[in-house]
Amino acid sequence: MRLYLTGADGMLGTALTAALREDPSTSDWPVLGVSADDFDIADADAVHRSIDAFRPDVVVHAAANAIVDECEANPELALRVNVTGTQNVAQACRRHRSRLVYLSSDYVFDGARTPPGGYREADAPNPLSVYGRTKLAGERISATVADHLIVRTSWLFGGARERTDNLLATIRQAQRGQRARLVYDQYGCPTYTVDLAHAITYLLTRDEPVTGTVHIASTGSTSWHHAGALALAAFDPDLARTHAPEPVALDDCGLLAGRPRNSSLSSDRLAGIGFPMPSWYDAVHRFAAALADAAAVDAVPVGEEPAGAAPVAAAPVPVPAGAGR
Numbered sequence: 001m002r003l004y005l006t007g008a009d010g011m012l013g014t015a016l017t018a019a020l021r022e023d024p025s026t027s028d029w030p031v032l033g034v035s036a037d038d039f040d041i042a043d044a045d046a047v048h049r050s051i052d053a054f055r056p057d058v059v060v061h062a063a064a065n066a067i068v069d070e071c072e073a074n075p076e077l078a079l080r081v082n083v084t085g086t087q088n089v090a091q092a093c094r095r096h097r098s099r100l101v102y103l104s105s106d107y108v109f110d111g112a113r114t115p116p117g118g119y120r121e122a123d124a125p126n127p128l129s130v131y132g133r134t135k136l137a138g139e140r141i142s143a144t145v146a147d148h149l150i151v152r153t154s155w156l157f158g159g160a161r162e163r164t165d166n167l168l169a170t171i172r173q174a175q176r177g178q179r180a181r182l183v184y185d186q187y188g189c190p191t192y193t194v195d196l197a198h199a200i201t202y203l204l205t206r207d208e209p210v211t212g213t214v215h216i217a218s219t220g221s222t223s224w225h226h227a228g229a230l231a232l233a234a235f236d237p238d239l240a241r242t243h244a245p246e247p248v249a250l251d252d253c254g255l256l257a258g259r260p261r262n263s264s265l266s267s268d269r270l271a272g273i274g275f276p277m278p279s280w281y282d283a284v285h286r287f288a289a290a291l292a293d294a295a296a297v298d299a300v301p302v303g304e305e306p307a308g309a310a311p312v313a314a315a316p317v318p319v320p321a322g323a324g325r
Contacts, residue, residue: 001029001204004056004098006041006089007063008033011159011193012103016060019197025205032056035063041085051092058099058204061089061142064135067164068107071131072257082134086141093145099209101200102142106154106188106217107132111260118189118221118264121152121213128258139213149210151200154217154265155224158193158287167287170228171235174243182225184247187262189217190227192283202275214270218280221264227284234288 003020007013017033020026032054039046041063051059064082065071071078086102093100108125109132115123127133142148155166162169167190170180199216225247233240250259267277 001026001058002054002056003029003031003204004051004054004059005031005033006059006061006085007035007103009035009037010062011156011161011164012062012196014160015158015193015197016062016200019194019201023198023201023205026201041088042080044088044091047085047088048092048095051089051096051098055096056098058101059089059093060101060103060200061086062103064103064138066105066131068129068131068259069256071134072129075130078130078134082131083137083141086138090141090145093148097147098145099147099149100142100145101149101151101204102138104139104150104152105132105135106152106263106265107260108136108139108152109260109263111262114187114260114262114264115266117268118217118266119215120266121215121269128260131257147209147211149203150213151203152213152215152217152265153196154189154191154263156191156193156196157227157284166224167228167231167284168291170232170245171239171288171291174232174236174239177243179243180228180245181248182223182228182245183250183253184223184225185261186250186259187221187223187264188260189219189221189264190224190280190284191216191218191277192287194286195278195283199270199275199277203270203273206273210273214273215265215267216270217265217267217277218283219267219277220279220281221262222280227280230281231284231288234285235292 005013013033020031034050065078090100108127109119110126110128125136127136139150142150157165157167159165162172173180196216203210225245228245
């Protein structure tokens with residue numbers, strides 16, 4: 001199986017590359033990862049040349065502009081990346097009869113009347129922002145590919161950039177003697193990129209191809225403030241006592257784009273396929289433990305090992321602070 005991955009240097013792209021390499025069922029797959037450093041996803045000729053040369057069996061399209069307020073301020077750029085880019089990828093998939101896996105978002109929903117247990121795949125979207133509308137447009141474009149899978153996910157963390165990862169930013173700010181400001185009255189399913197990558201890998205290796213739309217998000221829901229406070233406490237209880245995140249109301253953030261109040265997703269379909277997602281609570285603890293282990297290793301002189309240090313899971317460790325993406 002030849003797999004082509006856009007957005008390979010992003011939070012999910014990094015985690016998915018690691019998961020594919022580590023899984024015995026996919027470790028021998030030829031994988032080509034591309035990013036904005038290679039070419040402009042909105043350049044049809046460049047996209048087609050790259051995909052034509054590799055001739056993939058499956059394309060995972062993770063490239064996107066996922067900074068919500070940036071999309072709101074510059075809708076032309078959001079359309080260029082999230083819509084035109086997806087059109088180019090989908091056209092190449094149709095020509096090569098490649099399977100298309102498209103990464104979408106909980107922000108296609110308005111969060112006004114969230115069903116008990118979270119939104120399901122058949123629930124009607126109603127995005128509140130330019131970002132959400134461009135992701136929904138990308139879903140509809142992807143659905144024109146005969147063999148397609150649309151993956152909606154939620155509130156990602158587990159990358160390496162504070163600008164796009166609320167939990168990482170909370171911990172790093174506390175280490176600098178600052179208190180993060182995190183929203184307490186918006187709810188979703190914080191999802192570890194490592195878990196998302198493993199779930200996608202699982203879906204790609206089923207004997208019967210999984211098609212249509214699948215939600216992949218941690219079980220349960222919470223606010224960024226609750227998740228951030230938990231992550232900091234798990235990482236360093238002393239820092240959590242002295243630099244706990246400050247709760248802030250969504251309406252007081254001065255954000256450009258509308259956000260759903262509760263965009264929690266139900267991952268029941270995924271569980272029915274055979275991959276139950278862990279809880280957000282468990283995911284946050286594992287993320288914090290991986291960061292703490294990495295910090296312990298970094299603090300030890302070369303040639304020594306910290307007592308009892310566990311190996312760090314392959315966890316690439318993206319959202320204006322405390323308000324979703």
